[in-house]
Amino acid sequence: QVYLVDSGGGLVQSGGSLTLTCKASGTVYTIDVMGWYRQPPGKERELVATVTKSGTYSYVDSVKGRFTISRDNARYTADLQMNSLKPEDSAVYYCYVKSFGLDDYWGQGTQVTVSS
Numbered sequence: 098q099v100y101l102v103d104s105g106g107g108l109v110q111s112g113g114s115l116t117l118t119c120k121a122s123g124t125v126y127t128i129d130v131m132g133w134y135r136q137p138p139g140k141e142r143e144l145v146a147t148v149t150k151s152g153t154y155s156y157v158d159s160v161k162g163r164f165t166i167s168r169d170n171a172r173y174t175a176d177l178q179m180n181s182l183k184p185e186d187s188a189v190y191y192c193y194v195k196s197f198g199l200d201d202y203w204g205q206g207t208q209v210t211v212s213s
Contacts, residue, residue, distance in 0.1 A: 099123045099202040103192035106207030113211070114180045119192030119204055121173040130195040131168050131175035135188035135209075142191065146177060160186075182211045 105117040121128060132147030132155075146156045146166040156164065165178045175192065192204030 099125065099128060099194050099196065099200075101192045101194060101202055101204035103190065103204035103207045106190060106209045108210045108212065109182055111182060111184055111211055111213050113182050114178070115182065115209060116179070117177040117190055117192075117207060117209075119175045119177075121175075121194060124196075125173040127196040127198060127200075128173065128194050129197045130193075132166065132193045133175070133177045133190055134193050135186075135190045136206075137185075137188040140188075145190070147193070148175065179209070182209075184211045184213045187211045 099121055100123045101119055101121055103119045109115055129150050130147050133145040134142050135145050136142040144157055146164055148154050148166050148168045163181045168175045187210050189206040189208050191206045194202040
């Protein structure tokens with residue numbers, strides 16, 4: 098079992114920056130993929146960015162060039178640096194982990210609100 102705590106959300110003006118942090122605990126040695134999803138109000142949850150243990154990165158097109166995911170395999174953390182934020186980035190952001198056994202785990206979510 099992997100447990101995730103995500104934090105760092107808040108209210109920011111358009112063009113501003115925020116950094117989200119995900120901290121994993123439990124059976125962390127089973128973790129392959131770490132990443133972030135988001136769910137805007139009234140919409141489905143969507144992938145934002147992921148990074149595998151071996152260092153393969155993936156981003157949704159709408160955040161490329163603005164968001165950067167980083168991972169610390171020693172501390173079992175994954176940060177999402179978000180720059181040039183737009184109102185359409187407003188959502189609940191969820192930390193996500195997939196184990197080598199293909200089990201999915203989710204954080205509790207952290208709210209990001211970007212005002213125009």
